[in-house]
Amino acid sequence: MKFKTQKIAYWFFASALLLLVLQIVYGFIMGFAHMGYDGLHNIIPFNTARAVHTNLLLVWLLLGFMGSAYFIIPEEAERELAWPKLAYVQLISFLLVGVTAVVCYHMNIWEGRKFLEIPRPLDWLVVGNILLFLANIGWTIWNGKRFTTTSIVLYMGLLCAALLYLPGMIDFDNQTLDSFYRWWVVHLWVEGVWELIMGGILCFLLIKLTGVDREVVEKWLYIIVGLTFISGILGTGHHYYYIGVPHYWLIVGGIFSALEPLAFLGMAMYALAMAKKGGRKHPNKTALTWTLGCAIMAFVGAGFLGIAHTIPQVNMWTHGTLVTAMHGHLAFWGAYAMIVFAMIAYAMPLMTGRKLWDTNASTYGFWLSNIGMVAMTGAFAVAGISQVVLERRTGIDFMEVQKEIEPHFFGLVLAAGLFTIGILLFILNFIRYGRPTDEALNSDPADT
Amino acid sequence: MLSKSQARAFFLGGTGVFSLAFLGLTYDSHKQVPKQTNEDKLTEQVIRGKKIWEKNNCMGCHTLFGEGAYYAPELTKVVERRGKDWMRLFLKDPQAMFPGERKMTDYDFSDEQIEDVIAFFEWCGNVDLNGFPAKPPLGRVAAPIVTTGKSDVPQPELFKTICIACHSVGGVGGIVGPALDQVGTRIEREPMKDWIRDPQKIKPGTPMPQIPMTPEQLDEIVDYLQGLSNNQ
Numbered sequence: 001m002k003f004k005t006q007k008i009a010y011w012f013f014a015s016a017l018l019l020l021v022l023q024i025v026y027g028f029i030m031g032f033a034h035m036g037y038d039g040l041h042n043i044i045p046f047n048t049a050r051a052v053h054t055n056l057l058l059v060w061l062l063l064g065f066m067g068s069a070y071f072i073i074p075e076e077a078e079r080e081l082a083w084p085k086l087a088y089v090q091l092i093s094f095l096l097v098g099v100t101a102v103v104c105y106h107m108n109i110w111e112g113r114k115f116l117e118i119p120r121p122l123d124w125l126v127v128g129n130i131l132l133f134l135a136n137i138g139w140t141i142w143n144g145k146r147f148t149t150t151s152i153v154l155y156m157g158l159l160c161a162a163l164l165y166l167p168g169m170i171d172f173d174n175q176t177l178d179s180f181y182r183w184w185v186v187h188l189w190v191e192g193v194w195e196l197i198m199g200g201i202l203c204f205l206l207i208k209l210t211g212v213d214r215e216v217v218e219k220w221l222y223i224i225v226g227l228t229f230i231s232g233i234l235g236t237g238h239h240y241y242y243i244g245v246p247h248y249w250l251i252v253g254g255i256f257s258a259l260e261p262l263a264f265l266g267m268a269m270y271a272l273a274m275a276k277k278g279g280r281k282h283p284n285k286t287a288l289t290w291t292l293g294c295a296i297m298a299f300v301g302a303g304f305l306g307i308a309h310t311i312p313q314v315n316m317w318t319h320g321t322l323v324t325a326m327h328g329h330l331a332f333w334g335a336y337a338m339i340v341f342a343m344i345a346y347a348m349p350l351m352t353g354r355k356l357w358d359t360n361a362s363t364y365g366f367w368l369s370n371i372g373m374v375a376m377t378g379a380f381a382v383a384g385i386s387q388v389v390l391e392r393r394t395g396i397d398f399m400e401v402q403k404e405i406e407p408h409f410f411g412l413v414l415a416a417g418l419f420t421i422g423i424l425l426f427i428l429n430f431i432r433y434g435r436p437t438d439e440a441l442n443s444d445p446a447d448t
Numbered sequence: 449m450l451s452k453s454q455a456r457a458f459f460l461g462g463t464g465v466f467s468l469a470f471l472g473l474t475y476d477s478h479k480q481v482p483k484q485t486n487e488d489k490l491t492e493q494v495i496r497g498k499k500i501w502e503k504n505n506c507m508g509c510h511t512l513f514g515e516g517a518y519y520a521p522e523l524t525k526v527v528e529r530r531g532k533d534w535m536r537l538f539l540k541d542p543q544a545m546f547p548g549e550r551k552m553t554d555y556d557f558s559d560e561q562i563e564d565v566i567a568f569f570e571w572c573g574n575v576d577l578n579g580f581p582a583k584p585p586l587g588r589v590a591a592p593i594v595t596t597g598k599s600d601v602p603q604p605e606l607f608k609t610i611c612i613a614c615h616s617v618g619g620v621g622g623i624v625g626p627a628l629d630q631v632g633t634r635i636e637r638e639p640m641k642d643w644i645r646d647p648q649k650i651k652p653g654t655p656m657p658q659i660p661m662t663p664e665q666l667d668e669i670v671d672y673l674q675g676l677s678n679n680q
């Protein structure tokens with residue numbers, strides 16, 4: 001850590017991990033409901049649990065991105081953050097909005113559109129909040145000592161994410177158009193601008209952890225985010241196959257979304273190549289493991305499991321089944337959860353001055369959470385494929401099929417248990433680091 | 449080897465070109481959507497139904513156009529699949545229809561709200577979705593026994609509106625339950641009455657719902673079903 005204000009990241013990371021735990025609790029509620037144990041139905045019906053689960057996911061990932069930006073931007077711009085107090089105000093207000101939304105979901109107050117459930121007045125607060133955040137880091141970059149590609153890409157990603165939130169707030173009476181613009185948020189986030197954020201953070205970590213020359217790392221960053229947009233923008237079409245828009249989307253979406261895995265493949269190869277090439281051996285191996293793990297799992301979850309159902313002829317059968325949930329879990333985990341974890345694993349020793357990177361908790365935290373998540377993906381896959389064959393291909397009634405696949409949700413809950421142990425170990429290690437301190441200034445072991 | 453400024457040009461150029469292409473296709477889609485979705489049939493009632501759908505986050509359990517959650521049935525073609533009368537009965541009290549099964553929230557809808565919701569689903573069911581949802585190609589190949597469908601007594605109203613959503617007679621009707629043409633040869637009057645009165649009691653967990661009816665209606669239906677097998 002080189003600047004005092006980088007410590008702010010700690011509070012963002014701590015809040016993110018707290019919300020992750022809450023997200024997992026609601027995940028279990030749904031897992032049990034799918035198994036036939038819906039005893040909580042009267043207090044927390046499935047749609048409440050689901051909205052809380054997915055919205056907390058988005059909120060904690062955004063908190064993780066913001067924390068990462070507050071850590072990275074001062075270091076890249078070589079100056080203190082412009083308005084540190086504002087960052088705390090922004091954190092607290094963001095958390096309040098999140099908590100309010102969660103409470104609303106328990107009272108049947110929402111907008112009722114998947115992933116964008118939060119009530120309209122809160123949408124505006126989110127927008128205002130993100131503007132504060134963007135102003136803060138924007139001003140820091142603008143007045144910084146240097147402009148780096150890493151910080152520009154990261155900033156552009158965050159800015160575009162905020163802009164793309166707006167189309168999701170247009171109201172339509174036509175369900176087809178509603179759905180059309182919902183994807184401008186959901187798809188263009190995860191398969192577009194969020195990849196810029198991920199790429200920016202990945203690039204920062206690779207420069208720091210492998211010591212490869214910045215020019216080389218950043219050049220490849222441009223190529224990769226270029227591939228992302230070339231494939232990902234028209235790739236939005238893979239959500240337009242069957243919602244009531246013209247047939248040409250089957251062709252456009254099919255071709256371009258099939259190219260999307262290239263960006264993820266590029267990301268994985270790039271991370272591995274840089275790690276191999278890097279001369280400097282940074283002692284924080286856990287951070288490097290999370291970084292490389294992220295690049296690989298993002299390819300598996302988003303790229304491989306994405307292409308598995310993105311061809312229109314396949315998607316006709318898998319569209320809106322548990323196969324989608326299988327892909328959603330590993331993709332979000334690999335690409336976005338793991339990049340936040342990598343950033344936390346890298347930043348904690350620097351903010352606290354303690355070197356807890358090769359403890360058992362941190363090693364097992366990595367392996368158990370990843371093995372658990374892969375096993376969860378497997379359980380969703382078996383349930384999803386059975387559903388496709390029985391319900392979609394054979395024509396057996398939906399509810400009959402759901403009974404048939406209940407046992408796979410037992411498997412899901414077991415795997416989720418393993419995953420959760422891994423997460424708790426990571427959090428245990430996080431707690432043992434203690435609070436960030438100014439004594440940790442200039443303590444990067446790689447610099448000495 | 450590519451320089452950094454060339455790499456940046458690749459990124460900016462690619463993004464620019466494909467964003468424009470995307471906006472162009474969006475514009476064209478906007479022009480075609482009114483026809484493809486029958487916007488002329490998008491009445492006030494349909495819009496009210498859509499508001500109910502959103503206000504209660506039905507998408508948090510169900511899918512519509514294949515979008516939503518994977519906990520409850522896909523609803524795009526629900527009107528075609530179940531029929532309006534069945535839906536009226538179901539939406540009035542969703543848990544009574546399938547006791548002991550995975551629960552749907554009971555919303556206490558008024559009759560008017562139910563009509564709004566049904567109108568919304570009917571509109572959705574008529575949108576041209578490029579072939580989704582496809583008919584199951586492997587189907588329940590053992591096609592229902594097709595018979596004359598004649599009985600000693602005419603088909604009761606309740607049977608015509610509710611039971612036919614799941615059962616077929618004379619090759620007409622749903623495929624959720626077995627065809628009933630010859631059920632009278634297998635099930636006697638009294639056990640049949642017990643079954644229809646409360647299927648869950650006879651066979652817990654069966655997908656056949658309990659359908660509220662008066663004893664007279666029950667007699668009518670059993671007469672009808674028993675009468676079917678006399679006419680094969």
Ligand code: HEM
Pocket residue numbers: 114115186190191238239257258260261298302303305306307308309310311315318319320321324327328331332335336514515516
């Ligand atoms: C990190 C990147 C990605 C994340 C986080 C992600 C996540 C998700 C999620 C959550 C959904 C469900 C959306 C909904 O139904 O509302 C979804 C759907 C889908 N994703 Fe991804 N995805 C990613 C990348 C990809 C890629 C690269 C591809 C293609 C190669 C892909 C193909 C698909 C397809 C075809 C669907 C639609 C499934 C359906 O019809 O139900 N995804 N994705």
Ligand code: HEM
Pocket residue numbers: 023024027028030031034050053054057324325326328329332333337412413416417419420516517518519
């Ligand atoms: C560890 C315990 C977890 C359990 C038991 C669990 C379970 C579930 C279940 C049952 C669903 C609903 C599927 C449906 O609609 O029927 C769901 C949705 C979802 N979960 Fe989880 N989950 C867990 C953790 C996570 C994590 C860590 C992530 C992100 C990294 C995640 C991301 C998602 C997403 C994106 C969806 C929406 C998927 C879609 O719409 O296709 N979950 N989860």
Ligand SMILES: [Fe+2]
Pocket residue numbers: 187191235236238239
């Ligand atoms: Fe997508």
